[in-house]
Amino acid sequence: MLALAPDVPSQRAAQKLASPGSWPLTGARAGADASAAVAADAGGGTGPPAALWGECRGSAAVPYRTAIDLSGPAWQCSCPSRKFPCKHALALLLLWADGAVAAGSDPPAWAATWLAARAAKASRAARNPDAGAGDPEAARTGPANPEAALRRAAQREQRVASGVAELDRWLCDQVRQGLASSQQAGYRHWDDIAARMVDAQAPGLAERLRALAAVPYSGAGWDGRLLAEYALLCLLTIAYRRQAQLPPPLRDTVRSRIGFTVRQADVLAGGQPVKDRWSVLARRDLEQERLRSRRVWLRGRESGRYALVLSFAPAGMSLDDSLTVGSCVDAELVFYPVAVPLRALVGTRHGEAPQGPPPGGTVAELLAGWAAALAADPWLDSWPAVLTGTPARAPRPCLYDAAGHALPLHPGAGPCWPLFAVSGGTPLTVAGEWTPRGLWPLTAWDDGGRAVPL
């Protein structure tokens, strides 16, 4: 580590500074390879390089802000030193090497800006927008060797194409032999084909296939649900083969669902920021194998636009807590460029305030929005819902609006007793996810106007 120092006095100064007491704020971000598969499943991709940042108390009134891109490595510090790297960057590296920098958080805005700018520069140098974090080799050597990166991208395209062809045959085989035996098939049946999709560098397909193993045990109607999922996968393979003929947003949708990831930096660099006061509607945490993911639903107070912010953490680590359900965040969001832009990154944040319930809609409005979204992205399997309604138990657990229109509650959400308790049989505002199986309620606003996570 100290070999990076420009001279011996820098080494000594850095060692002196490398104590947690001098650093009121530090953070680290791991590379995003592990999260790529889930990110792709959720309709986009992340590829942030590993990075460190921190604020160091120095002689000045304002702390020095130091950020390090570990993929370079490259550094940036607000101190006036002309040494490169400066003692702050070295000290931060030493702290990190000692394990004194906690990972798993998002960088503060000042560090994020610099890291994003670096990543954007790197990807421009690569002149290859498809070389994402899912292809670590390309990420490492891409900037230095654009031709090699292009070659690798072409190779991957070939692998995915043959994987897609194999999946197509597999799907037809299932339907040819009949789905009736699926209940006896066991997890291996889907894990095997999923593993082949991983080999074919199509992690999005693999994720979808793995999720199917639970469908035969999901209760009455499982056969219809399994056929629907097979059919939509088949549709995805057809769309992939015909991607050249698709309009760009739909093509991006198809590619992201197959598992091609887009760098966060490219999203930030390419997208138009949408400024609004965003109500934080609801939050849902999922845990898969060794990865935790968090979905946070937002809605613009002025634009009425929905947004989905994803974050990831290894199992056992805490997830991003920066968006509090029930609050309103004044911020600029940048949306992933897909046919139904929901997934977004939080850019600049200007402020945050607590806030009462968001305006609730009707069932008819929700279903109309859902239909329009499906027309643009038929693979969409959840859609944000904000309803003013009353829960009922019969004929099955549901939520109905003032017009008497009811939507069933998702069986996987359980009996939803807290929703009933907060309602007491009277209308309230509910936010959640609408899915083909029903409404998954996530937040309710009580009669005091407070957000209650369900």
Next chain:
Amino acid sequence: MSTWQDLVTASLIGTERAEVPATRIPGWPAAEALGPDGRAGHPASQDGLSGQDGLSWDPAALLLDQAALLTVARRAGRTADEAEPLAAAGPDPRPVASPAAGERLARILRGDHPDLLAEWLRAAAARGLRAPAQVLPALLDRCRRAGPADSGLRRLVAEAGGARARWLAGLNPDWKWLADLSPDQATGAADAGTGEEPGQRTTGARQPGDAWQPGDAWRLGDIGQRRGYLAALRAGDPGAARDLIAASWAAASASERVMFLRVLADAPSLVPDQPGLMPEDERLLEAALDDRAEDVHGWAGYLLATLPGSALGQRMAARALRSVAVRAGTQGSYLVVRPPAGYDPALRRDGISPGAAAGRTSLAEPTRLVLEIVARTPLRTWADAFKMAPSAIVALGSGTWAPVLFTGWSRAAIAQRDQEWMAGLINEAVSGRPPGTSSENEALSQLARRADPALGGPGGVPGPEPGVPAAVRNAITVLRFRYDMLKELDDDHSDG
């Protein structure tokens, strides 16, 4: 949509054996009209299986194609269902506990200091607050697990949950117990402050045919129902309950006689720190000391020791002062202990006998005798005899007897609800001689749950020093938790 069901059926059988049904999707050309162009590049056609007409396609691919179209069409064309609305819950005019208090209640229910649940509920009831609605399902579940034996907790939950809890319990058979509580049990004495109409108390709970006439529960009910009747009577008219017990004593079984005594000891309301026993109960309890049943006479002895000014207390005080004395030494005063010679009939009558607690302790007999006597001795005995404050008495050296005296005093302080002694004992454990035996640890743990929670606030006990025993650290944690808990509930009170 039967078209969809036809597709599902065909896919279950498999296209090897089943025909692919003809599919009509509204607003879409018929399947035959799609032609091979609809699946340009499909391997089935590349493999040369496909002719120029759609009929020679791979039927499996055709089925998947149609299923995809129908799936999306069905999802996008989804229409609303109908619902059968529920009757709304009755109003509850009480203010709700604040988010911080509600979040702490949720934490308790998730297993953080679960034994403090009753204290949260009692404190909320004393402040006229209701529990936040979203916590009610977990509260009701907690009581279901607690079982009917814990009717005290059920009463507290019914009180904290109010009208909303009764409405919710009507929706789930698992929570039927709430409706099964009699109105008096369900609402308790503190209900006077809720301003509810009596008619709302059992909304949707009780079938008309189930209703007991007054007195039926006592004459015809099982022991739980008799207990409910007696507790309600005791809350409203303590003297009448005492008379009823006296009149029913001879005919009652031993377990019912124990139940009678426990009802007498139960707090009359949900408000804490009000003892249920009153001086008028002493005659009944004193008579029960002669009861043949070990349990009955043990309970009577235990309860009399908690009753201020009881004759049993005086007898214990005399025994205690014969065994424990203060001496002046070169390095300050200290205590000397001389255990009594053994059990005598009077001691046995007062509830201390070799069998009574033999299963509970492995202490040597002389040690256990001293412990039992100290635990039943009125605490002011010591202050009066030694002319010292409790905090000074607990700090006196007593050699190997120290753990016995600490445990005995702790039990007495809890039974007699003596805050000064509890504070003195906790401070001694935290800053003086740390507890060493398991019975001392247990005593300290109980003290931390019963003592004035102000001890956990600023100016209370000092923070845990590094290296203190876990029992001391835990006691401080419990006191802090209780202090914060009550402060959150008080904050609400002033806001609401």
